[in-house]
Amino acid sequence: MLLFHMLIYLHFMQNPRRLYKELGNLFYAIAAADKLIRPEERKTLHDEIMYAWKHFEDSQDRFGTDRAYLIEFEFESLEDESVSAATAYGLFEQYFQENSQEISQACRIKIFNSARHIAESVRKINQEELYYLTRLKTLLQI
Numbered sequence: 001m002l003l004f005h006m007l008i009y010l011h012f013m014q015n016p017r018r019l020y021k022e023l024g025n026l027f028y029a030i031a032a033a034d035k036l037i038r039p040e041e042r043k044t045l046h047d048e049i050m051y052a053w054k055h056f057e058d059s060q061d062r063f064g065t066d067r068a069y070l071i072e073f074e075f076e077s078l079e080d081e082s083v084s085a086a087t088a089y090g091l092f093e094q095y096f097q098e099n100s101q102e103i104s105q106a107c108r109i110k111i112f113n114s115a116r117h118i119a120e121s122v123r124k125i126n127q128e129e130l131y132y133l134t135r136l137k138t139l140l141q142i
Contacts, residue, residue, distance in 0.1 A: 016057050016059045017067055018095070020068055020069075020070035020071050021070055021074045022095040022096070023071045023111065023114075024072065024073065024075045024077075025074060025088045025089070025091040025095075026089065026111070026136070027075055027115060027118055028074070028075045028079065028083070028088045029085040029088040029092065029132055030115050030132055031045065031075075032083075032085040032088065033119075033126070033132050034128045034129065035128075038121075040121040040122045044117055044121035045071070045072065045075060045118055046072065048071075048114040048117055049068050049069065049072055052110060052113070052114055053068040053071060053114070054068045056110075085132065089132055093135075093139060096139055097139075108141070109142055111136075111140060115132075115133060115136055116133060119132075
């Protein structure tokens, strides 16, 4: 099963490092949409990395760490710099528009599901999160 998933995704993974960085931007935008990042959102982000993205492909950095952790690193960097959700979302949107042909439908669904899980981690999806999820669904064409 893992081999099947790897075959689906590897054909477009020219630069997994960049994808993970941009996913950090997107997931930060979702969590920061209401200008408050809650512990539940951080936990869901970590869980998504562990269960959805860590096994996405097998690249590692020079220290042998799975590149999927770049998602969390980028998220934390944006939080430290108090970047707005709109700016973070715009970075992901620009990346996606430039690389949309390389991103499979299965990967697009995985991206949306992770974003939705982060938005749902604190009770219900609020108005600000819904705004970004709606834009994301249109952008990803799912």
